[in-house]
Amino acid sequence: MGAQLIDGKAIAAAKRQAMKTRIESMKAQGFVPGLAVILVGENPASMSYVKGKIRDCKEVGIYSELIRFPETVTEERLLAEIDKLNEDKTIHGILVQLPLPSQISEQKVIQAIRPEKDVDGFHPINVGRLVTKQEGFVSCTPAGIIEMLKAIDVPVAGKHVVVVGRSNIVGKPASLLFLNLDATVTICHSKTKPLSKYTQQADILVAAVGREALIHAEDIKPGAIVIDVGMNRNAAGKLVGDVAFEEVKEKAGFITPVPGGVGPMTRVMLLENTLLAADRQNKKG
Numbered sequence: 193m194g195a196q197l198i199d200g201k202a203i204a205a206a207k208r209q210a211m212k213t214r215i216e217s218m219k220a221q222g223f224v225p226g227l228a229v230i231l232v233g234e235n236p237a238s239m240s241y242v243k244g245k246i247r248d249c250k251e252v253g254i255y256s257e258l259i260r261f262p263e264t265v266t267e268e269r270l271l272a273e274i275d276k277l278n279e280d281k282t283i284h285g286i287l288v289q290l291p292l293p294s295q296i297s298e299q300k301v302i303q304a305i306r307p308e309k310d311v312d313g314f315h316p317i318n319v320g321r322l323v324t325k326q327e328g329f330v331s332c333t334p335a336g337i338i339e340m341l342k343a344i345d346v347p348v349a350g351k352h353v354v355v356v357g358r359s360n361i362v363g364k365p366a367s368l369l370f371l372n373l374d375a376t377v378t379i380c381h382s383k384t385k386p387l388s389k390y391t392q393q394a395d396i397l398v399a400a401v402g403r404e405a406l407i408h409a410e411d412i413k414p415g416a417i418v419i420d421v422g423m424n425r426n427a428a429g430k431l432v433g434d435v436a437f438e439e440v441k442e443k444a445g446f447i448t449p450v451p452g453g454v455g456p457m458t459r460v461m462l463l464e465n466t467l468l469a470a471d472r473q474n475k476k477g
């Protein structure tokens with residue numbers, strides 16, 4: 193029997209629909225949630241992601257500003273813009289699209305954003321809050337993965353979750369989120385040998401490495417939930433994940449597609465984080 197597909201696109205669409213009412217009621221109370229998106233350069237993928245974020249904001253009724261800089265912008269200029277947005281009362285969330293050109297320190301930029309406006313959840317204060325299970329912002333892709341599991345009614349407590357990948361954006365925060373939900377977590381990476389020894393034990397397997405067909409059918413336990421975070425272009429230029437989808441879907445219990453799985457959930461969680469930021473800042477006054 194084949195796996196059930198976890199349709200991230202449909203889950204995200206339902207979430208956006210539900211948000212519209214919430215935003216209407218925020219507006220009725222006299223405030224409009226606002227997001228500023230900073231894009232440096234003309235990387236086609238980044239341009240397309242940013243366009244999607246602005247489109248999502250428009251759809252649900254979030255005010256958005258797109259601020260663009262040339263590839264050659266200085267770190268100082270970028271930091272000055274973030275300072276301005278930190279003070280702007282109409283902006284509740286600030287996002288700087290990554291990656292940034294080499295003359296700019298990503299860490300400096302991330303740390304310049306006020307933690308209350310850090311809707312990407314990348315600021316060390318928000319990472320620390322996740323570590324210590326306090327209220328903050330959680331990075332959008334890991335938060336989207338948890339929302340997907342909620343949508344299909346899969347409890348996480350007591351499950352063995354194996355996360356392959358240890359990036360600051362996905363692998364590490366995903367592992368912490370699962371741990372905070374009482375899962376038993378194993379983190380694997382490029383030096384884990386043999387990888388399949390660990391992945392075969394996973395009730396929930398998260399593949400977040402960025403390598404096409406890293407996970408094959410023999411690498412998973414029958415009935416496992418397989419979450420594919422990979423976004424790779426194959427030889428034919430087609431977008432594919434880290435999981436060999438056609439073979440793994442025959443053995444898994446649930447599986448996410450690429451595209452249409454984790455990607456749309458990443459987008460919708462940015463909207464959720466922006467609403468959360470707006471709510472918190474409105475309450476503080």
Ligand SMILES: Nc1nc2c(c(=O)[nH]1)N[C@@H](CN(C=O)c1ccc(C(=O)N[C@@H](CCC(=O)O)C(=O)O)cc1)CN2
Nearest residue numbers: 241288289290291312332431451452453455456458459
């Ligand atoms: N500041 C940030 N930069 C980056 C982040 C991030 O969360 N914050 N993540 C990625 C890019 N990203 C969002 O910014 C992102 C990538 C892909 C998708 C998505 O919906 N993908 C689609 C397929 C799109 C395609 O066809 O090319 C899918 O999976 O269905 C959403 C968000 C790096 N930078």
